[in-house]
Amino acid sequence: xxxxxxxxxxxxxxxxxxxxxxxxxxxxxxxxxxxxxxxxxxxxxxxxxxxxxxxxxxxxxxxxxxxxxxxxxxxxxxxxxxxxxxxxxxxxxxxxxxxxxxxxxxxxxxxxxxxxxxxxxxxxxxxxxxxxxxxxxxxxxxxxxxxxxxxxxxxxxxxxxxxxxxxxxxxxxxxxxxxxxxxxxxxxxxxxxxxxxxxxxxxxxxxxxxxxxxxxxxxxxxxxxxxxxxxxxxxxxxxxxxxxxxxxxxxxxxxxxxxxxxxxxxxxxxxxxxxxxxxxxxxxxxxxxxxxxxxxxxxxxxxxxxxxxxxxxxxxxxx
Numbered sequence: 001x002x003x004x005x006x007x008x009x010x011x012x013x014x015x016x017x018x019x020x021x022x023x024x025x026x027x028x029x030x031x032x033x034x035x036x037x038x039x040x041x042x043x044x045x046x047x048x049x050x051x052x053x054x055x056x057x058x059x060x061x062x063x064x065x066x067x068x069x070x071x072x073x074x075x076x077x078x079x080x081x082x083x084x085x086x087x088x089x090x091x092x093x094x095x096x097x098x099x100x101x102x103x104x105x106x107x108x109x110x111x112x113x114x115x116x117x118x119x120x121x122x123x124x125x126x127x128x129x130x131x132x133x134x135x136x137x138x139x140x141x142x143x144x145x146x147x148x149x150x151x152x153x154x155x156x157x158x159x160x161x162x163x164x165x166x167x168x169x170x171x172x173x174x175x176x177x178x179x180x181x182x183x184x185x186x187x188x189x190x191x192x193x194x195x196x197x198x199x200x201x202x203x204x205x206x207x208x209x210x211x212x213x214x215x216x217x218x219x220x221x222x223x224x225x226x227x228x229x230x231x232x233x234x235x236x237x238x239x240x241x242x243x244x245x246x247x248x249x250x251x252x253x254x255x256x257x258x259x260x261x262x263x264x265x266x267x268x269x270x271x272x273x274x275x276x277x278x279x280x281x282x283x284x285x286x287x288x289x290x291x292x293x294x295x296x297x298x299x300x301x302x303x304x305x306x307x308x309x310x311x312x313x314x315x316x317x318x319x
Contacts, residue, residue, distance in 0.1 A: 005307065012299045017070075019295045024066045027284050027291075069288070079285030083278065088289045092271065098167075099270035101182070102189050103259055107252065109194030110201055118205025122213060122240075123232060133202065140199025145192050149265040152188045163188055167268040189266045193259060197251065204247045208240040242309060249305030253297035 057065055072079065078088035117137075121130040157165040164185045212218065213236050221231045260272035267273070271290060278286035 005303070008303050008306065012303070015299060016296060020070060020073075020292060021066065023288060023291055023295070024069060025062065027288055028062055028065065073292075078289045081278075081283055081286050083281040083283040083286070088285050091274065091286065092289065092293075095269060095271050095274050098268060099256070099259065099263075099272065102186055102263075102268055102270060103193065103255055105186065105190045106193035106259075107197060107255055109190060110197035111248070113194070113198035114201035114205050118202045119209055119232070119237060121202070121206045122209035125210060130206075134206070137199040137202045140195055141203070143196075144261075145196050146261050146265060148196070149188070149192045149262055152192060153265070156188060165266060167266050189259075189262050189268055192262055192265075193255065197255060200251070201244070201247065204244055205240070208243050209236060212236050212240040245305050245308050249301040249308075250298075252301050253294055256294060256297065 057068060060068075069079070076089070078092070080086070081088050081091050084091050117133050121133045124130055153165040156163045165188065167185050167189065213232075218231060218235055221235050222228070226235075256271065259268075259270065260275060262268070263270045263272035264276055275287065275290045277283075278290070
């Protein structure tokens with residue numbers, strides 16, 4: 001196992017380098033310039049704007065700029081945000097706790113809903129429970145998050161006045177009250193993301209369990225006298241989770257990208273809203289850093305999925 005992980009990590013390095021080349025080239029060639037406002041500002045002398053461009057190396061050739069950015073990234077220097085006037089790593093670290101809290105809670109909610117509902121639907125196919133669960137799952141992943149987010153705001157914030165629809169990071173409270181206020185204002189964004197991801201995962205769990213529960217070795221386990229609960233828990237669910245692991249591992253990074261819309265709707269001060277603000281301001285260092293982090297997450301979660309395969313399926317060898 002350690003040799004396999006090390007080999008996969010070494011393979012991931014050229015993959016990430018290739019991704020970084022594509023990202024850097026696309027953003028460098030895209031229209032827009034972080035100093036575009038200075039060029040049109042009559043109060044800024046042209047020589048000052050030119051000096052700033054030379055200071056940050058924006059007029060250097062593209063390969064030179066890429067090598068400079070990559071070496072700085074390897075040293076831990078993620079660049080400087082032209083819009084926020086601070087280092088990119090500090091800016092991301094300010095937004096990261098909120099994103100991790102909201103997105104982590106949403107994914108835990110999705111798993112807590114998808115696993116039991118998907119398993120019960122597969123154990124009792126075409127029952128009343130299965131039909132209701134399947135219908136709700138179809139509705140859940142058919143509705144986009146921006147629609148359900150606006151619907152939640154309309155019902156729970158405007159009509160019922162139960163929950164705030166704007167996420168505030170600067171809560172004037174301490175202790176348990178501070179935690180309760182954060183949890184209260186996170187209910188709607190967590191529910192929107194969690195229900196959407198949970199609806200998608202429920203269909204995968206149900207399909208995977210249905211494929212395994214009809215195999216011969218499951219009938220053999222029942223014939224030997226094992227209880228239905230033990231047969232489902234030990235022989236069905238563990239093998240059925242193998243393809244589900246792939247979906248879960250690949251959706252973990254995508255939930256960060258999918259949260260961009262939700263964070264905008266509820267004004268959550270997280271990574272997604274930071275990315276939108278950076279794109280609108282042509283703040284290339286911030287956009288580049290966040291998109292590259294998303295790429296690293298995709299590669300890392302693929303590795304995690306492969307490692308979990310070995311734990312779930314003893315037939316897989318990492319020799």
